[in-house]
Amino acid sequence: MLKIWHMKQKQVAADAAEGPAKRRVTAAQLRAQKDITEISLPSTMKMDFPDPDDILNFTLTIEPDEGLYRGGSFEFTFAIGSQFPHEPPKVKCKQKIYHPNIDIEGNVCLNILREDWKPVLNLNAVIVGLQYLFLEPNPLDPLNKEAAEDLKNSKDMFARNVRSSMQGGYVRSERFDDVRKR
Amino acid sequence: MAVGYDVEKWKYLRRVLERAGPFTDKDSFDASMVKEALKDVKILVIGAGGLGCEILKNLALTGFKNIDVIDMDTIDVSNLNRQFLFRSSDVGQPKATCAANFIKSRVPDVNITPHFCAIQDKDIDFYMSFNSIICGLDSVEARRWINATLVNMVDWNNPDTCKPLIDGGTEGFKGQSRVILPKMTSCYECSLDMLTPRQAVPICTLATIPRQPAHCIEWASILEWPRVKGDLKMDTDDPEHITWLYTTALKRAQEFGIEGVTYTLTQGVVKNIIPAIASTNAIIAASCCNEAFKLATNTAPFLNNYMMYTGNEAVYTYTFEHERKENCPVCGEQNEPTNVTIRKDVKLGEWIEELKARADIQLKRPSLMGLGKSLYVQQPPQLEEKTRPNLEKLVSELVGNGEEVAVSDSALPFSLRLRVLYE
């Protein structure tokens, strides 16, 4: 082992490591920093960092300017764990909304947040995916089964339900949060 | 107590130790030192489970005299079929302590020290005190932690800071053993993409059309637990929690006419348990200890550097040299921090301008972060606004001596690590 050591040692620059103990930034933070500083958000989205020193936990607000969810302001929490990017970020919707791919607990059904996540994907891909859910709600991947059925049965009825739910109204016996953009 | 390498019982081992073989590295082999090696070498075993029991037994019987063992778990009744250092009276007791006691009772001249805690509870000085480290873990997270810790310990001015890591792992009939020389050969992180990811089921399948008993269990743990229990953290070692998941999953399975949800399956699914095969553990542990022996004594060349074993159909092993990744986030040269020396009275804003002026790094709009601290982040705007006041502060107020600062910039294909040293 010593032999390899001396060989490698010669390859390493003379100033490699001296002085006070090394304290390194974690791989998860390093990657999150790169991802976050490369995100360029359209005017319909914004990010907020409750604790600016903690870039691993933040919120994303999406305010669609087209589609059935236009006029709403939807907030998601992002939690990036220590195994990122080998594990996807945990994303939840903070409000109770009527959407075929988001249940009333805020769980989100987006393939790249679970079964199709790969470490080469970045946070931007997740954000684009979330935005797409509001433009094209998908009745074939239902997390809120009733909403998905409504969409399959009648797009008009579904659109009416979306409108009233977004104003804090009821759809059947379920009351939703008022998510109108202020 | 006198450690008797001259006694009769070590006669045959001595013959192996003292003779150079055809593959012995002539430069590093010294028959007189070899004899002392096993006596002096201090080895750390991480994990006292299925692999750990085998490893500890092998090391003690090989003649290693100084062994430490660390494990944060206690003994469960289901461990007893293969973790042979434990008896039913040990159930509930720490694995590390029971394993150490058992070894001590059978091989009295071994100094074996148990540590009943998480590996993260120990500091650099602890890991520095060993000659090499053997891992018999089932957790990727723990392996990544110890790997990164050992890589970061390497100081090129002192060869003793490089601790060989022998990593064993098993999954059913398959396993692997490998030797990692931190900073010199491919590390655990370099090979992370070789892991076959657990095939996840789409969350909407769990929510709407479960087809298998495991789908019902995952529904209970992923969707129902947070809904019903709120912020209460699920503890997969707590029988009450498992019982709740089991009954919840069972009800759902009945609703959908699915059979096969049991308590054991529930435990298996939420803990991601792959059935352990005792002989796979024995084979992999034997290989790990073989490497520890060779590293300690120089009697034969050690594994370079990855041995995979498959026992599903007959026996297949393949040994190859896994290559280091240039851009490995843990050991890659590309990610090696560059030392920068700065004055204590330099403001962050001034320092950033200095960095931008440097021809060797070519930065345009750098964002800087320290250890869990945002120094100045240019994107997104909300973060820029919140970190802008830092530009007026002294770097020395924000970053400790020797601490790392990560720089990201659209002009850089990777994040640059800078290690700040003050004049």
Ligand SMILES: [Zn+2]
């Ligand atoms: Zn590496």
